[in-house]
Amino acid sequence: MNADHHTQPQTATPQTPGLLRLVYFNAFSTGAVIMAFEMLGSRYLNPYFGSGIYTWAALISSVLAALSLGYFVGGWLGDRRPSPAILGVCIIVASAYLLCVPLIAEASFASIFKAIEDPRLGSIVAALVILFAPLMVLGFYSPFAIRLVLFDTTQSGRVSGRIYGISTFGSIFGTLFTTFYLVPTMGTRNITYLLAACAFLAGASFLLAARRR
Amino acid sequence: MWQNLRAAALALAMAAGCGTNAFAEQLERIESYYNTIFVLQQGTYITLAFGHENRTYVESQRNTADLLELPLxxxxxxxxxxxxxxxxxxxxxxxxxxxxxxxxxxxxxxxxxxxxxxxxxxxxxxxxxxxxxxxxxxxxxxxxxxxxxxxxxxxxxxxxxxxxxxxxxxxxxxxxxxxxxxxxxxxxxxxxxxxxxxxxxxxxxxxxxxxxxxxxxxxxxxxxxxxxxxxxxxxxxxxxxxxxxxxxxxxxxxxxxxxxxxxxxxxxxxxxxxxxxxxxxxxxxxxxxxxxxxxxxxxx
CATH class of the missing domain: 3.40.50.150 (Vaccinia Virus protein VP39)
Incomplete structure (x- = not known):
């Protein structure tokens, strides 16, 4: 691939308005899923590791660690394979992991609880087990999406600003909607399945968009 | 009887209070790992109350002169x-x-x-x-x-x-x-x-x-x-x-x-x-x- 930073970045194919809208829309939905799942993480962790401030520290740091690595990898992958289909497949993989989280949590938390006596360390390990993989992959989104729709460096500020802005707005929505509506209305497992479904739809929409092109 | 009434009045005052109240003297306010704890004293009664959303909730109350009393x-x-x-x-x-x-x-x-x-x-x-x-x-x-x-x-x-x-x-x-x-x-x-x-x-x-x-x-x-x-x-x-x-x-x-x-x-x-x-x-x-x-x- 062309690694010359002085030339104008090129998308694999020029972006269409449809793809642009899809990228912005999914910035919102993946942003919402990330924070919704972080809020939900506390419901998974509390029964095994207590409801102290350290469970929140474990959750927040695990999410940030996942996103941090996701940004690096997503940026690298976007440059190597700037295709909506690749991004779509990644998001679908994340959604598949989310779908398995209720099973994974049940199977692993009891053994983490037994193996690690300190609930602070235990909650970090547990948070990493359920959160790290799917949110790392969802973290690919922003840098990858910028690479997909940016064709003119004179707009790079605006485009990346919009994607991060919309994604963060989605995160606000995900946080509040999960806390004030979903948790009081449906179970933790069902909310997890709902989030997996949202992520799946986001991923599938990129696959469809790639086929159309 | 009077002790009970006084304790009840204190509890009531604190349940309705906003961190401080007219009847009890605040000895300490501690930001713990989990709570904001108010330590309140009235006579020999000492109360531990938690602050939550601008109100205090009595968590414990004991008579320091008679630790086997259960005021609540x-x-x-x-x-x-x-x-x-x-x-x-x-x-x-x-x-x-x-x-x-x-x-x-x-x-x-x-x-x-x-x-x-x-x-x-x-x-x-x-x-x-x-x-x-x-x-x-x-x-x-x-x-x-x-x-x-x-x-x-x-x-x-x-x-x-x-x-x-x-x-x-x-x-x-x-x-x-x-x-x-x-x-x-x-x-x-x-x-x-x-x-x-x-x-x-x-x-x-x-x-x-x-x-x-x-x-x-x-x-x-x-x-x-x-x-x-x-x-x-x-x-x-x-x-x-x-x-x-x-x-x-x-x-x-x-x-x-x-x-x-x-x-x-x-x-x-x-x-x-x-x-x-x-x-x-x-x-x-x-x-x-x-x-x-x-x-x-x-x-x-």
């Missing part, structure tokens, strides 16, 4: 559970707070092993500082989450008391079916779980339904606004059998607050309506239920 009614009513237990070897208190009930039980039943679990290390320190609460033979203090404590513990208890509040809320993982299953696993034969519950919200019905999803029977002891739910397996204990055991315990241990009187006030309720679902680790909208007030005809 529900802390007395909790002790009614000793009339349910066939043995009095091991007692566990989840949510020690200032330790009033656990210390009272320990001092009246010195041969029993009393363990009190408290999440907040600052509460443990304040209880030591102001109430001289300390470990001694047959009285143990454990720091940590009550559910986690039980999961690592291998003792069987005759009564597991549950009085863990953070301000107005009980942490959700201490109200679910899975929690009661863990508690039940740690009961000695004939043992009971006694929980302090709040009757004016939907959470009361949900807690009742949840207890009934794990235990065969739930009795209720009125506790001055609050209610003590006593949950156990087997058919409902006959009142005459309970009264006889209460009287035996009363004469054996000389409790200051009459256990037979509390047992005489026992209430039973029909199971909650079928649309009240038990709370589980998966679904326990505790904060929501706690805020939905119901007119509880069954109780009134």
């Amino acid at each position: 009614t529900y802390t007395r009513s909790l002790t009614a559970a000793v009339a349910y237990a066939p043995q009095t070897a091991n007692f566990l208190m989840i949510g020690m707070g200032g330790g009033s009930t656990s210390w009272y039980l320990h001092k009246h039943m010195p041969d029993a092993n009393v363990t009190a679990v408290e999440l907040d290390p600052d509460i443990v320190a304040l209880a030591a500082k102001y109430y001289q609460l300390h470990q001694e033979p047959n009285f143990n203090i454990a720091e940590g989450d009550g559910r986690l404590f039980l999961m690592r513990d291998d003792t069987n208890y005759d009564v597991i008391f549950v009085d863990a509040y953070r301000g107005p809320f009980v942490p959700f993982h201490l109200l679910t079916r899975e929690f009661y299953q863990i508690a039940k696993f740690h009961l000695a034969p004939g043992g009971v779980v006694a929980q302090n519950v709040e009757p004016s919200t939907m959470l009361f019905d949900s807690s009742h339904a949840t207890l009934l999803s794990v235990f065969d029977t739930v009795d209720f002891i009125p506790a001055g606004g609050n209610i003590i739910a006593v949950a156990y397996d087997g058919p409902r204990r006959d009142i005459s059998e309970l009264t006889a055991l209460a009287q035996a315990r009363q004469s054996a241990f000389g409790f200051r607050y009459s256990v037979p009187e509390m047992i005489a006030a026992r209430r039973t309720l029909a199971p909650p309506a079928e649309d009240i679902v038990p709370l589980t680790d998966d679904f326990a909208p505790v904060n929501l239920l706690n805020s939905v007030e119901v007119h509880n005809r069954k109780w009134e």
Whole structure:
């Protein structure tokens, strides 16, 4: 691939308005899923590791660690394979992991609880087990999406600003909607399945968009 | 009598107060790991209260001149559970707070092993500082989450008391079916779980339904606004059998607050309506239920 930073970045194919809208829309939905799942993480962790401030520290740091690595990898992958289909497949993989989280949590938390006596360390390990993989992959989104729709460096500020802005707005929505509506209305497992479904739809929409092109 | 009235007035003033109040002097305000704790004094009474959303909630109140007094009614009513237990070897208190009930039980039943679990290390320190609460033979203090404590513990208890509040809320993982299953696993034969519950919200019905999803029977002891739910397996204990055991315990241990009187006030309720679902680790909208007030005809 062309690694010359002085030339104008090129998308694999020029972006269409449809793809642009899809990228912005999914910035919102993946942003919402990330924070919704972080809020939900506390419901998974509390029964095994207590409801102290350290469970929140474990959750927040695990999410940030996942996103941090996701940004690096997503940026690298976007440059190597700037295709909506690749991004779509990644998001679908994340959604598949989310779908398995209720099973994974049940199977692993009891053994983490037994193996690690300190609930602070235990909650970090547990948070990493359920959160790290799917949110790392969802973290690919922003840098990858910028690479997909940016064709003119004179707009790079605006485009990346919009994607991060919309994604963060989605995160606000995900946080509040999960806390004030979903948790009081449906179970933790069902909310997890709902989030997996949202992520799946986001991923599938990129696959469809790639086929159309 | 006057002491009780004064304590009630103090509790009322603080329940309505906003961190400070006209009657009590604030000795300390501590930002702990888990709570904002106000230490309030009026005469020889010292209260530990938690701040939550611009209000304070009394968590513990003790008379420093008479540490066996239980100024708060529900802390007395909790002790009614000793009339349910066939043995009095091991007692566990989840949510020690200032330790009033656990210390009272320990001092009246010195041969029993009393363990009190408290999440907040600052509460443990304040209880030591102001109430001289300390470990001694047959009285143990454990720091940590009550559910986690039980999961690592291998003792069987005759009564597991549950009085863990953070301000107005009980942490959700201490109200679910899975929690009661863990508690039940740690009961000695004939043992009971006694929980302090709040009757004016939907959470009361949900807690009742949840207890009934794990235990065969739930009795209720009125506790001055609050209610003590006593949950156990087997058919409902006959009142005459309970009264006889209460009287035996009363004469054996000389409790200051009459256990037979509390047992005489026992209430039973029909199971909650079928649309009240038990709370589980998966679904326990505790904060929501706690805020939905119901007119509880069954109780009134």
